[in-house]
Amino acid sequence: MTTSALIMIILTQGTVLGVTIYFFRKVLKTPAKSEPDSFRENDTDPR
Amino acid sequence: MSNTTESWGSRVGLILAMAGNAVGLGNFLRFPVQAVQNGGGTFIIPYLVSFLLMGIPLLWVEWAMGRFGGRFGDHSTPFILDNMTHKRFWKYFGVFGIFTNMGVMAYYTYIESWTLTYTLKSLKGDFLGMDLDALDSFFNGYVDLGSGINFPVWALLAFLVTLTINIYILSRGLSAGIEKVAKIAMPLLIGFGAFLAIMSWTTGSTGRCEDCSTFVGLNFLWEPDFTTLANPKIWLAAAGQIFFTLSVGMGTIHCYSSYLKQKDDIALNAMSAGWMNGFVEIVLGSAVVIPIAVGYLGLDWVVDNAGFMMAFKTMPFLFDQWGSVLAVIAGVAWFGLLFFAGITSSLAMGTPWMGFVQDEFGWSKNRSAILLGIAILAMGLPTILFFEKGVFDEYDYWTGTVSLVIFALAEVILFAWVFGMDKGWKEITDGADMKVPRIYRPIIKYVTPLFIGIIFLTSLFKPLNGELSDWSKAFNSLFSGQGWPWANDSIINQIFHINTGVQWVADGHFTNMFYVDMSRFFLLACFFALVAMVKVASNRRKQNASS
Numbered sequence: 001m002t003t004s005a006l007i008m009i010i011l012t013q014g015t016v017l018g019v020t021i022y023f024f025r026k027v028l029k030t031p032a033k034s035e036p037d038s039f040r041e042n043d044t045d046p047r
Numbered sequence: 048m049s050n051t052t053e054s055w056g057s058r059v060g061l062i063l064a065m066a067g068n069a070v071g072l073g074n075f076l077r078f079p080v081q082a083v084q085n086g087g088g089t090f091i092i093p094y095l096v097s098f099l100l101m102g103i104p105l106l107w108v109e110w111a112m113g114r115f116g117g118r119f120g121d122h123s124t125p126f127i128l129d130n131m132t133h134k135r136f137w138k139y140f141g142v143f144g145i146f147t148n149m150g151v152m153a154y155y156t157y158i159e160s161w162t163l164t165y166t167l168k169s170l171k172g173d174f175l176g177m178d179l180d181a182l183d184s185f186f187n188g189y190v191d192l193g194s195g196i197n198f199p200v201w202a203l204l205a206f207l208v209t210l211t212i213n214i215y216i217l218s219r220g221l222s223a224g225i226e227k228v229a230k231i232a233m234p235l236l237i238g239f240g241a242f243l244a245i246m247s248w249t250t251g252s253t254g255r256c257e258d259c260s261t262f263v264g265l266n267f268l269w270e271p272d273f274t275t276l277a278n279p280k281i282w283l284a285a286a287g288q289i290f291f292t293l294s295v296g297m298g299t300i301h302c303y304s305s306y307l308k309q310k311d312d313i314a315l316n317a318m319s320a321g322w323m324n325g326f327v328e329i330v331l332g333s334a335v336v337i338p339i340a341v342g343y344l345g346l347d348w349v350v351d352n353a354g355f356m357m358a359f360k361t362m363p364f365l366f367d368q369w370g371s372v373l374a375v376i377a378g379v380a381w382f383g384l385l386f387f388a389g390i391t392s393s394l395a396m397g398t399p400w401m402g403f404v405q406d407e408f409g410w411s412k413n414r415s416a417i418l419l420g421i422a423i424l425a426m427g428l429p430t431i432l433f434f435e436k437g438v439f440d441e442y443d444y445w446t447g448t449v450s451l452v453i454f455a456l457a458e459v460i461l462f463a464w465v466f467g468m469d470k471g472w473k474e475i476t477d478g479a480d481m482k483v484p485r486i487y488r489p490i491i492k493y494v495t496p497l498f499i500g501i502i503f504l505t506s507l508f509k510p511l512n513g514e515l516s517d518w519s520k521a522f523n524s525l526f527s528g529q530g531w532p533w534a535n536d537s538i539i540n541q542i543f544h545i546n547t548g549v550q551w552v553a554d555g556h557f558t559n560m561f562y563v564d565m566s567r568f569f570l571l572a573c574f575f576a577l578v579a580m581v582k583v584a585s586n587r588r589k590q591n592a593s594s
Contacts, residue, residue, distance in 0.1 A: 001262050005270040008088040012095075012269075013330045020326040023319040027062060030315070030480045038307045040222055041057040 053122075053405075054306055056222035058316070064229040065303055065320035066327075067391025069294045070236065072158060072358070074328040074388065078288060079337045080353045082268055085284045086275035091329070093276070093285035097498070098325065101286060104487060104495040105295040105455060106321050108462045110313040111474035113304030122305040122402030124298040125581045128458075131466045138585065142577045143454040144298025145403055148396035149419075149577075150446025150570060151297070152213075153426035154439050155396065157202075159389035160209035162382045164189070164201070165359060169378025174363035175371050182360050190434050203431055210420055210427070213390065217397045218416035221306060225394050232387035239384035240331035243377060246369070247338045253368070256345040264341030264349070268333055280514055286502055291448075292328055293321060296455030299395040302402050314479035335381070339365050358385065397423075407584035426573060429566050436562035445570055449538060452506065456499040463492040509537035 032042050055061040082090040116127030124144025128137040168174060174182065189202055216224040252260040275281050290296065304313060336357055340349045343365050352361070358381075366377040397419055404415045430439040462471050468488060476483050510521035511532040525531050533540035540546055544560065551561040 001266045002270055005088055005266045008091065008269045008271050009265065012091050016322070016325050016329045020319075020322040023315065023322050024062075026481065027058060027315060027319050030312075032058070033310055033312075033478070036308070038055055038311045039057050039061075040054050041060075 060226035068395035069324035088271035109300035113301035117305035160205035166382035214420035239380035244334035261342035264338030296451035
């Protein structure tokens with residue numbers, strides 16, 4: 001593989017992977033909103 | 048409006064369902080082919096710019112519109128749009144958000160059924176030892192509408208089974224059906240994709256020909272040629288890819304987010320689902336088809352043959368080169384991955400109808416799903432029976448391509464200019480779990496509509512070949528009185544058959560154009576049937592309001 005192709009792969013795929021993980025991690029780390037929210041599974045009184 | 052009790056089970060489930068809606072067959076089949084045909088490694092630059100300037104704004108706009116409509120108990124685009132303006136036009140324009148999905152679902156479910164058949168056949172080892180010609184014959188026989196024994200009975204049966212699976216899951220509802228499937232399908236899809244990507248990255252040179260190496264394939268995909276950046280055709284191709292990969296302009300995102308409460312985040316959710324789709328496309332999608340094909344068939348073969356059908360006519364042969372055990376595993380992983388990518392998308396396409404009829408007519412989930420199944424069966428049969436007459440491609444062109452661009456252009460104008468950016472920005476940022484960059488306010492108002500407008504106009508009036516120089520030649524031709532040299536795939540030429548003229552019968556037989564035009568009229572009839580349903584629903588609302 002040429003150096004320029006290798007740089008493109010590493011830069012692009014690294015960035016996309018990094019940003020995807022960053023946002024998904026942020027979703028997982030953000031505390032749920034107070035009830036009633038939109039999601040059934042964290043309801044204290046399941047509908 | 049409805050008194051629906053539908054809701055999402057969890058935030059992760061919603062994001063996986065949204066990502067599943069976006070991740071489709073195109074992530075693995077369309078993206079690498081587009082990259083190969085449009086500058087290789089350089090393609091990623093206009094691709095990412097289009098994602099930032101058109102993809103992300105459209106994601107936020109659609110999530111915001113959906114959540115806004117949900118506040119009034121509306122879960123499909125006709126009445127979501129109506130809530131934003133109360134102008135009659137938008138309510139009927141919103142029919143696109145149901146029609147597009149049903150039209151795409153009709154043929155998409157058919158492709159999905161191929162992947163199901165191919166998964167089972169891979170598992171049985173039926174493709175072991177088959178060469179490219181045998182695979183080609185198998186596929187052509189599978190979809191061929193001949194007579195007697197050639198009748199595509201297995202294709203039809205697989206379609207019915209796939210449709211039934213979709214309808215059953217939809218009848219289970221959002222959290223017990225769609226979300227549950229997404230939670231299983233998306234991790235499996237990523238796992239299968241990662242396995243195939245690792246196989247591709249580690250295969251290297253195979254010695255079957257001088258340049259037979261997966262590294263040559265990867266190099267071909269990723270080596271930048273910066274001179275191509277000045278070519279607008281590359282930018283249009285990249286913008287088009289962003290459009291289709293994110294499933295924007297369809298009405299599914301609106302429907303999914305309409306089950307969210309106002310205080311819940313949409314900004315971060317949209318980013319998470321959108322980038323997850325990008326990961327599947329850029330990291331996994333680029334690693335499979337092209338590099339493995341170059342690894343065993345060489346670069347010249349791939350340049351001549353790269354296309355959607357490689358998935359079925361080529362991949363089993365390539366996997367066979369890894370030995371029978373790995374061939375079975377890779378075949379199941381590949382077609383299983385495509386099946387999961389397909390079903391998470393087709394389920395999303397069913398939800399706008401489900402939301403609409405439950406809201407407006409009070410139908411139960413079972414009844415709504417069964418009637419959707421009947422409608423999709425009726426719409427899908429012509430694509431199966433007249434596949435080789437071009438009906439399948441015709442559905443894809445109008446419902447899977449043109450309708451998306453028209454709807455996205457209209458919705459972003461509605462959001463930014465009619466509903467207004469002040470209210471629109473508030474909708475996007477309300478409850479946001481991330482800071483939404485303010486630069487996106489002018490981008491949504493000016494850049495995104497311009498971007499989509501250019502895509503639409505260039506598709507409408509595309510001249511022969513479509514290169515930059517062809518536009519100036521076309522204008523010269525027009526001003527010198529010789530008319531506009533239409534590209535065959537320009538929307539205007541498609542509608543009026545300018546280049547070929549209308550010819551429905553030749554040598555005493557109906558031509559392909561006849562079947563194509565009939566399918567067009569059929570789709571138009573379906574669209575107006577949905578318009579009539581919206582009219583009935585609207586009248587019911589008025590009666591309820593006055594009583």
